[in-house]
Amino acid sequence: MFFKKTKSTIRDIDEFLDTIDQGILVFKEGVKYYLENDEDNFSKNLDKLYKLEAKADTIVLRIRNEFFEHSLIPQYSADVVSLLDHLDDIIDTAKENLFQYDVEVPDIPKKLNSEFSKLTDVSCAAAEAVIPAVRSFFNNPSSVKDNEHRVYFYEKETDVLASDLKRKIFKDTKHLKLSQKIHLRYFTLHIEQISDRAEDAARILSALEIKTKD
Amino acid sequence: MTLFFLSSGLFLGWSLGANDAANVFGSAVGTRMVSFKRAAIIASIFVILGAVIQGAGATHTLGKLGSVSALGGAFTVALSAAITVYWMTKFKVPVSTSQAIVGAIIGWNFYNGLPTDIHVLSKIVSTWVMGPILGAVFAIILYYIQHIYFKVVGIHLLKQDAYIRFSLLLVGAFGSFSLGANNIANVMGVFVSAAPESYLNFGLFKLSGVQQLFLLGGIAIAVGIFTYSKRVMDTVGGGLMQLSSKSAIITVLSHSLVLFIFSSTSLSNFVQSLGLPPIPLVPVSSSQVIVGSILGLGLLKGGYNINYKILGGISLGWIATPVIAGVFSFFALFFVNNVFLIPVSSENGNNVITNKILKRNKKGIDKDTKSITIPLTDSVNIDSVNSSIDSVSVESNDNHGVAKKYFDKLKIKSDSEDKNISKYFNLAFILAVLAGLIFFIFRWLNSMYKRNKLILSKNAQILDAQKALAEIETKYQLLENQQMEDLLNYKNKELTTMALNLIEKNNFLELLKAKIEEIKLETNDLAIIKKLNNLYLLISQNQNLENDREAFQMHVDELNKDFFYKLNSLYPDLTKNEKRLCVYLRLNMSSKEIAALTNISPKSVEMNRYRLRKKMNLGPDEKLDKVLQNL
Numbered sequence: 001m002f003f004k005k006t007k008s009t010i011r012d013i014d015e016f017l018d019t020i021d022q023g024i025l026v027f028k029e030g031v032k033y034y035l036e037n038d039e040d041n042f043s044k045n046l047d048k049l050y051k052l053e054a055k056a057d058t059i060v061l062r063i064r065n066e067f068f069e070h071s072l073i074p075q076y077s078a079d080v081v082s083l084l085d086h087l088d089d090i091i092d093t094a095k096e097n098l099f100q101y102d103v104e105v106p107d108i109p110k111k112l113n114s115e116f117s118k119l120t121d122v123s124c125a126a127a128e129a130v131i132p133a134v135r136s137f138f139n140n141p142s143s144v145k146d147n148e149h150r151v152y153f154y155e156k157e158t159d160v161l162a163s164d165l166k167r168k169i170f171k172d173t174k175h176l177k178l179s180q181k182i183h184l185r186y187f188t189l190h191i192e193q194i195s196d197r198a199e200d201a202a203r204i205l206s207a208l209e210i211k212t213k214d
Numbered sequence: 215m216t217l218f219f220l221s222s223g224l225f226l227g228w229s230l231g232a233n234d235a236a237n238v239f240g241s242a243v244g245t246r247m248v249s250f251k252r253a254a255i256i257a258s259i260f261v262i263l264g265a266v267i268q269g270a271g272a273t274h275t276l277g278k279l280g281s282v283s284a285l286g287g288a289f290t291v292a293l294s295a296a297i298t299v300y301w302m303t304k305f306k307v308p309v310s311t312s313q314a315i316v317g318a319i320i321g322w323n324f325y326n327g328l329p330t331d332i333h334v335l336s337k338i339v340s341t342w343v344m345g346p347i348l349g350a351v352f353a354i355i356l357y358y359i360q361h362i363y364f365k366v367v368g369i370h371l372l373k374q375d376a377y378i379r380f381s382l383l384l385v386g387a388f389g390s391f392s393l394g395a396n397n398i399a400n401v402m403g404v405f406v407s408a409a410p411e412s413y414l415n416f417g418l419f420k421l422s423g424v425q426q427l428f429l430l431g432g433i434a435i436a437v438g439i440f441t442y443s444k445r446v447m448d449t450v451g452g453g454l455m456q457l458s459s460k461s462a463i464i465t466v467l468s469h470s471l472v473l474f475i476f477s478s479t480s481l482s483n484f485v486q487s488l489g490l491p492p493i494p495l496v497p498v499s500s501s502q503v504i505v506g507s508i509l510g511l512g513l514l515k516g517g518y519n520i521n522y523k524i525l526g527g528i529s530l531g532w533i534a535t536p537v538i539a540g541v542f543s544f545f546a547l548f549f550v551n552n553v554f555l556i557p558v559s560s561e562n563g564n565n566v567i568t569n570k571i572l573k574r575n576k577k578g579i580d581k582d583t584k585s586i587t588i589p590l591t592d593s594v595n596i597d598s599v600n601s602s603i604d605s606v607s608v609e610s611n612d613n614h615g616v617a618k619k620y621f622d623k624l625k626i627k628s629d630s631e632d633k634n635i636s637k638y639f640n641l642a643f644i645l646a647v648l649a650g651l652i653f654f655i656f657r658w659l660n661s662m663y664k665r666n667k668l669i670l671s672k673n674a675q676i677l678d679a680q681k682a683l684a685e686i687e688t689k690y691q692l693l694e695n696q697q698m699e700d701l702l703n704y705k706n707k708e709l710t711t712m713a714l715n716l717i718e719k720n721n722f723l724e725l726l727k728a729k730i731e732e733i734k735l736e737t738n739d740l741a742i743i744k745k746l747n748n749l750y751l752l753i754s755q756n757q758n759l760e761n762d763r764e765a766f767q768m769h770v771d772e773l774n775k776d777f778f779y780k781l782n783s784l785y786p787d788l789t790k791n792e793k794r795l796c797v798y799l800r801l802n803m804s805s806k807e808i809a810a811l812t813n814i815s816p817k818s819v820e821m822n823r824y825r826l827r828k829k830m831n832l833g834p835d836e837k838l839d840k841v842l843q844n845l
Contacts, residue, residue, distance in 0.1 A: 003373070003376050005376075006372045006373055006375070006376040009372055010370055010372050010373070013372075071246055072372060073372065073375045074246035074247060075245055075246075075459065137371070138370050138371045139370055139371075142365070212371070
């Protein structure tokens with residue numbers, strides 16, 4: 001009676017975390033394909049990300065319903081659901097960003113490709129680090145901190161890289177128009193958002209870890 | 215009639231269910247791990263089972279404290295305890311039924327002039343002290359076991375939740391069983407003498423008379439759980455200390471273990487078989503044990519999480535309960551015995567008050583007959599008479615007889631001393647009860663007075679603050695109104711200026727056009743005339759008053775929204791042009807200016823004003839512009 005529902009919810013949570021993880025990988029690949037002008041693969045990745053995002057939304061809704069309907073871990077259910085919502089925000093942001101690449105087609109100079117690629121990698125690393133932290137919260141709360149500090153580290157790294165890139169865009173690319181520069185700056189900000197969302201989720205995780213500690 | 219007498223016990227059972235079920239399932243329900251309905255069903259079933267299967271041990275001990283021998287007395291004792299419990303539950307104080315019934319039984323002993331067995335009483339009171347201590351110790355041990363288990367095993371949080379939920383039900387069932395086994399003595403213990411002799415055969419098992427009585431008490435407890443325990447569960451669940459679901463299991467399990475230990479005959483026999491002293495089977499205060507368990511956990515975590523205010527309230531209940539129940543029982547017995555003439559003891563009439571009355575009557579008779587009589591009802595005097603008879607007869611007996619008589623004399627003497635001690639004890643008890651009662655009433659009144667004073671002063675402060683706030687708000691409102699008015703005046707002036715500029719510009723351009731016409735008449739040069747015509751056309755195009763007028767009117771409409779709203783509500787029949795006319799009049803514009811703005815003749819403006827007055831039903835003494843300005 002108790003365990004049947006629990007098992008299905010655990011499965012859902014695992015599936016949800018897998019989906020987010022895959023979404024981040026697909027986003028990272030998508031940006032790389034864009035920078036390499038590989039339109040076909042970029043479109044495929046965008047399509048894949050759309051599907052993953054929709055799947056994540058469906059699962060998180062199902063988990064939320066299960067939590068409140070069966071009053072699972074009633075003392076922390078609101079926080080856990082909020083944590084999952086924040087994780088869902090990561091994939092939402094990733095999808096939105098890749099979609100913006102598709103619609104706005106930013107003209108990224110070749111010499112900035114490596115910077116953009118690196119920024120994407122580091123920002124995604126923050127998001128990737130939050131997934132094992134969340135998994136460990138459910139399985140072994142005492143080890144949350146081991147994974148959690150990576151999120152904060154990558155988030156700060158992302159900020160540094162983004163600042164450098166912005167400086168480069170405005171100072172070292174004199175051949176670009178101001179409108180182009182502003183456009184590129186916006187894309188830098190968009191990529192930064194992924195690590196910001198990961199940091200938000202990590203903050204909720206920290207609070208939850210303290211709350212559940214006996 | 216028996217059922218009527220049992221009603222007070224059933225009422226006490228109901229009170230116990232309403233109050234003590236919260237000790238078992240309060241934390242689980244409070245943390246929303248178990249629904250109240252599920253908790254109530256499990257608690258009811260297991261309380262009944264515990265009462266029927268294992269309720270005899272503690273009942274036996276309670277019977278030793280004071281064997282309430284008449285049904286009327288049992289009814290009154292149980293009723294006193296029940297009313298005490300109900301009254302304290304009403305004030306949301308987790309009260310102990312054990313203390314209430316013990317207080318009430320001592321009240322009965324005192325009323326009937328019977329000695330209270332100090333040995334049994336001290337055994338019961340010691341368990342009141344031991345109960346919470348043991349609860350705290352068990353809670354600490356169980357906490358460590360649980361902590362290590364979860365650390366080593368590392369279960370998924372949701373699985374942990376499921377296990378905890380299941381454990382809460384399991385532990386709750388065990389707790390309910392122990393509660394029924396231990397506390398049924400409080401509910402039905404005094405009625406044991408009224409239990410039927412016959413067995414009730416259910417086929418698979420048989421229930422003895424006492425078990426039938428306990429079954430009835432268990433059902434009463436179950437009714438109490440279903441009807442009233444939710445309120446108390448809310449207090450216990452989150453009142454004393456915020457409990458996590460893991461801590462809830464520990465507290466309930468430690469509570470259940472303590473109750474089980476003090477009610478299990480088999481466990482006591484087992485301990486005895488090991489050569490250890492037997493465990494006293496005593497009704498323990500369930501509330502005290504659970505509080506002890508929670509305190510144990512709280513202290514383990516540094517004690518900062520404990521709500522000491524509620525703890526104080528609970529402690530007050532512990533002391534007040536037996537005192538109130540004892541006094542209430544004493545007076546209730548007197549009332550039942552003397553007003554309803556219902557016997558409250560098998561040796562009725564042998565109570566403190568009636569003894570005194572009898573003594574007084576006897577003295578009166580003695581004086582009249584001038585004969586020496588022995589007051590029969592006073593046990594001490596009987597003893598002294600017996601001893602004097604013994605001393606006379608000792609001389610006429612042989613040695614063996616002397617020794618026998620001597621030992622009998624000693625025995626009587628020691629009995630007499632025991633009775634004296636119990637008499638002093640009773641006296642000391644009533645004095646203590648009265649002193650305690652006076653102290654608590656005084657404290658209660660004092661705290662009520664202080665609380666009322668505090669509430670009054672706080673109310674006064676709130677009132678002052680509200681007044682000050684209202685004054686500030688009024689000032690702010692006035693200031694805001696003033697600002698709005700200034701802004702409106704400024705905007706209106708701006709509008710007037712704009713309108714006048716428009717008119718002046720128009721007039722100026724008209725003047726220019728007239729001058730061009732004049733120049734055209736004075737010259738015959740075709741080239742100049744052509745240029746003048748072009749200039750005239752340019753001016754005419756530039757003049758295009760219609761656009762300016764529209765812009766102006768839009769501006770007017772935008773700025774006078776409120777004014778239009780008021781006009782609409784007061785004079786709903788006005789047309790759009792009439793409303794605009796009202797705005798111009800409000801801006802104090804003359805008919806000529808309005809005519810220039812609206813591109814109509816001044817005479818038409820006058821006519822429109824006249825029609826407006828009629829529509830607005832203005833009297834001959836009322837000025838249209840003044841009315842509009844004051845609107």
